Amino acid sequence: MSELNALDQYLQQSQPNHLELLKRLLRIPSVSADPAYKDGVRQAAIAVLDTLATAGLETELIETDGPPLVFAQSPPVPGKPVALVYGHYDVQPPDPLGLWKTPPFEPSERNGNLYARGATDDKGQMLTHVLSAAAWKAVEQQLPMQVKFLIEGEEEVGSEQFEAFLARPEAAEKLACDVVVISDSGQYAPGQPAITYGLRGIAYFELHFSGPKQDLHSGSFGGAVNNPAIALSKFLASILDEDGRIQLPGFYDSVKPLEQSERTLWNELRFDDEQFAQQLGVSALLGEKGYSTLERRWARPTFDIHGLWSGYQGEGGKTIIPAKASAKISFRLVPDQSPQEVALQLQQFVDSHTPAGVRVEVIDLHGGPGVVVDPHSPFIAAAQSSIQTAFGTAPVLIREGGSIPIVAAMKDKLEADVLLLGWGLDDDGAHSPNEKFKIADFYRGIRASTHLWHHLAEVAG
Amino acid sequence: MSELNALDQYLQQSQPNHLELLKRLLRIPSVSADPAYKDGVRQAAIAVLDTLATAGLETELIETDGPPLVFAQSPPVPGKPVALVYGHYDVQPPDPLGLWKTPPFEPSERNGNLYARGATDDKGQMLTHVLSAAAWKAVEQQLPMQVKFLIEGEEEVGSEQFEAFLARPEAAEKLACDVVVISDSGQYAPGQPAITYGLRGIAYFELHFSGPKQDLHSGSFGGAVNNPAIALSKFLASILDEDGRIQLPGFYDSVKPLEQSERTLWNELRFDDEQFAQQLGVSALLGEKGYSTLERRWARPTFDIHGLWSGYQGEGGKTIIPAKASAKISFRLVPDQSPQEVALQLQQFVDSHTPAGVRVEVIDLHGGPGVVVDPHSPFIAAAQSSIQTAFGTAPVLIREGGSIPIVAAMKDKLEADVLLLGWGLDDDGAHSPNEKFKIADFYRGIRASTHLWHHLAEVAG
Numbered sequence: 001m002s003e004l005n006a007l008d009q010y011l012q013q014s015q016p017n018h019l020e021l022l023k024r025l026l027r028i029p030s031v032s033a034d035p036a037y038k039d040g041v042r043q044a045a046i047a048v049l050d051t052l053a054t055a056g057l058e059t060e061l062i063e064t065d066g067p068p069l070v071f072a073q074s075p076p077v078p079g080k081p082v083a084l085v086y087g088h089y090d091v092q093p094p095d096p097l098g099l100w101k102t103p104p105f106e107p108s109e110r111n112g113n114l115y116a117r118g119a120t121d122d123k124g125q126m127l128t129h130v131l132s133a134a135a136w137k138a139v140e141q142q143l144p145m146q147v148k149f150l151i152e153g154e155e156e157v158g159s160e161q162f163e164a165f166l167a168r169p170e171a172a173e174k175l176a177c178d179v180v181v182i183s184d185s186g187q188y189a190p191g192q193p194a195i196t197y198g199l200r201g202i203a204y205f206e207l208h209f210s211g212p213k214q215d216l217h218s219g220s221f222g223g224a225v226n227n228p229a230i231a232l233s234k235f236l237a238s239i240l241d242e243d244g245r246i247q248l249p250g251f252y253d254s255v256k257p258l259e260q261s262e263r264t265l266w267n268e269l270r271f272d273d274e275q276f277a278q279q280l281g282v283s284a285l286l287g288e289k290g291y292s293t294l295e296r297r298w299a300r301p302t303f304d305i306h307g308l309w310s311g312y313q314g315e316g317g318k319t320i321i322p323a324k325a326s327a328k329i330s331f332r333l334v335p336d337q338s339p340q341e342v343a344l345q346l347q348q349f350v351d352s353h354t355p356a357g358v359r360v361e362v363i364d365l366h367g368g369p370g371v372v373v374d375p376h377s378p379f380i381a382a383a384q385s386s387i388q389t390a391f392g393t394a395p396v397l398i399r400e401g402g403s404i405p406i407v408a409a410m411k412d413k414l415e416a417d418v419l420l421l422g423w424g425l426d427d428d429g430a431h432s433p434n435e436k437f438k439i440a441d442f443y444r445g446i447r448a449s450t451h452l453w454h455h456l457a458e459v460a461g
Numbered sequence: 462m463s464e465l466n467a468l469d470q471y472l473q474q475s476q477p478n479h480l481e482l483l484k485r486l487l488r489i490p491s492v493s494a495d496p497a498y499k500d501g502v503r504q505a506a507i508a509v510l511d512t513l514a515t516a517g518l519e520t521e522l523i524e525t526d527g528p529p530l531v532f533a534q535s536p537p538v539p540g541k542p543v544a545l546v547y548g549h550y551d552v553q554p555p556d557p558l559g560l561w562k563t564p565p566f567e568p569s570e571r572n573g574n575l576y577a578r579g580a581t582d583d584k585g586q587m588l589t590h591v592l593s594a595a596a597w598k599a600v601e602q603q604l605p606m607q608v609k610f611l612i613e614g615e616e617e618v619g620s621e622q623f624e625a626f627l628a629r630p631e632a633a634e635k636l637a638c639d640v641v642v643i644s645d646s647g648q649y650a651p652g653q654p655a656i657t658y659g660l661r662g663i664a665y666f667e668l669h670f671s672g673p674k675q676d677l678h679s680g681s682f683g684g685a686v687n688n689p690a691i692a693l694s695k696f697l698a699s700i701l702d703e704d705g706r707i708q709l710p711g712f713y714d715s716v717k718p719l720e721q722s723e724r725t726l727w728n729e730l731r732f733d734d735e736q737f738a739q740q741l742g743v744s745a746l747l748g749e750k751g752y753s754t755l756e757r758r759w760a761r762p763t764f765d766i767h768g769l770w771s772g773y774q775g776e777g778g779k780t781i782i783p784a785k786a787s788a789k790i791s792f793r794l795v796p797d798q799s800p801q802e803v804a805l806q807l808q809q810f811v812d813s814h815t816p817a818g819v820r821v822e823v824i825d826l827h828g829g830p831g832v833v834v835d836p837h838s839p840f841i842a843a844a845q846s847s848i849q850t851a852f853g854t855a856p857v858l859i860r861e862g863g864s865i866p867i868v869a870a871m872k873d874k875l876e877a878d879v880l881l882l883g884w885g886l887d888d889d890g891a892h893s894p895n896e897k898f899k900i901a902d903f904y905r906g907i908r909a910s911t912h913l914w915h916h917l918a919e920v921a922g
Binding site (some may be wrong): 042200202204206211212213214216217218219220221222223224225226227229230232233234236237240262276277280281282283284285286287288291293296297300302304305306307308309311312313316317318319320321325326328331332355357358359360363366384400401402403406442 | 472515518520555592659663665667672673674675677679680681683684685686688690691693694695697698699734737738741742743744746747748749752754757758761763764765766767768769770771772774777778779780781782783786787788789793816817818819826854861862863864906
């Protein structure tokens, strides 16, 4: 373990320099959603490329129809596995600007945190892996295994260019790896690091219920026609039964029951329902009967309405039967459920539930399957050791309710395992004003990553 | 009947002059909803006052905190009943201006119609009664009974000032009458005049369902909390049962069953469901089980949603659990139902149907009771004769699904009967671009009104 000792010592000495490198990256306003920041987005790509080159990696800027992809790799190490670090250099818009205590693109240290847009999502977390590679190069002259980097610039707006690149024939070879490493999520709780081994999928739709060809006076016509807003309400109400179970035909056919070992593990996390409800400002939690809150959030499919609109939304009372009523809805999926199947099930449900006098249009907006990896894999074991050393606590194994479609795409295309190692905290404000990253967690992340290459290299390639 | 013959002859000769008077009034842009038209509103009041004074009536401009009320009266005729004509000189906004074929305040004759904002609603219809009084004065020197006029300037925005005036102690005496005459509605069909003897009431509410204190990420939180948009949908869906019956507790307690004579009468109108559905652009009509379309529209209470809003309504898919979901809803009421009682019933229903984890706020926006008058009254008989002569067809007795709260207020305050005599047509576009009034119907209305004073005078006062 002497090489790890030397590396740890190097990391300790390099902390001021690492923080400076992060600040430099955070000063670049790389907002991918807003064309006004186009220069900043490119500048951030170049900065990441430079840092990777300085770390001694072979680098390449892959041009696309959007922001470039930053690719880098260390030399192959025969007999050792190959890792691919995925991350992104673009950030969320900083709005609403008025709510920031210090400017979003002027990194500011307060109470052990570094405040700036992108601090945790994902510049800070992504940089931990870049700097760990730099540490190996500085101390040991080379990494103990081949590590590749693919850092994109459109994650916050849908990863369109990276997805297109993934579909290209050369992508499979260039990105070939045994495990994809991603740090773009969070710890389970402050001081309790986690490894996320599952993500939910999603199937997202827009519904349009149409009735009369124009709005009608509800006095003269009320009682004559089916009101599309009533028809929509009745339809949406019929999707969930009294127990919170989704009523689409065949919806649960491919849903595997939870493993008892997972339930036991999560039960040991002693999730506090009452505190959670208080945090969210609700008097009670609610969801599918028979499952704990964590089970419902992480590993059970759910239905949600994201938007509703119909008729008159202004001041006072307008007396119309609206011609149209619409909703945005989605189903979160668990692994083995396919968004395409759910789309068919929804259409079937619509067909059998469309009442007299309305027409229903279903628009399939987007979807992606869920991901789950084997929590008993040697990669997970390697990550556990690294994190335990760096954070002083064994990480818990959790799943996440959210969906990262690109993760499923990479897993499928590259036939690789996935390690989701989140260094962030729930209150980091990833998409909110005053985004932050705990500076100690930044250093711990670099150390965990540095140790990770050592432990992964011990796994048979 | 020689006096009616002389009057008819006078009316015949006066047609060009009457049309000119209407055009003059229509040129005044008296839009009550828009402060920019304040001068026009006052100018219209003065023009109506002038026309009434020219007709030889005693006139008075009653100032209010808004547009003035125009009051006029002919001398009392002992032993004869007293009528009060109610109408309004204000008009709807002309928007959208681009859809008018000729400017809204430049009356234009085409195909036997006069096009202008206010042509039918209500300048044209109201003027028929003013001009009938003028005819009596010109031909017979005096009206055969006392006729009063109360023409207001805020009908299109809620009649606030007139309602306030009605509540004043002197109003009962000033407006004292046996029957209120209103022409602000329509014929049953082209060539089929109607007397409306019933209007529905209304109870209008806004509902706000609140869940978490802010929008939540539906990936991380989906399955944990009650989604307010789902809770709202389920609540709205529960208001109507499968037969279209309203489920508020006690809602039907004060609803009288329809009289067999009414059902027979309306059945004889041979309302064409299929043609109606086609007109509205729906594949089928729908409403409370066991009632015909006319019965449902005119004489049964109904529930409608007028507006829905929650969460994200923009392009694409945003994955949130919205913090709030809202709706505008109303119940149309039949006579004997009170809006206040319905408000209590709704609150009760909310209290017993609020699910876990959401808060519900009910805002009572406005309400007014329905009105129904005895279709066998001598006033109705007098109107029937007059209309039969003027239109060449016996009027049908109908009810209207809409609500005119001020009518119920006058009926209650003045303890008078009400005659709703509509000269308009369904396609007059009362609140739409290219509003029109059929010129022949304008003349027929004046003649019917002229005869009405004769026949009403024969009813014991």
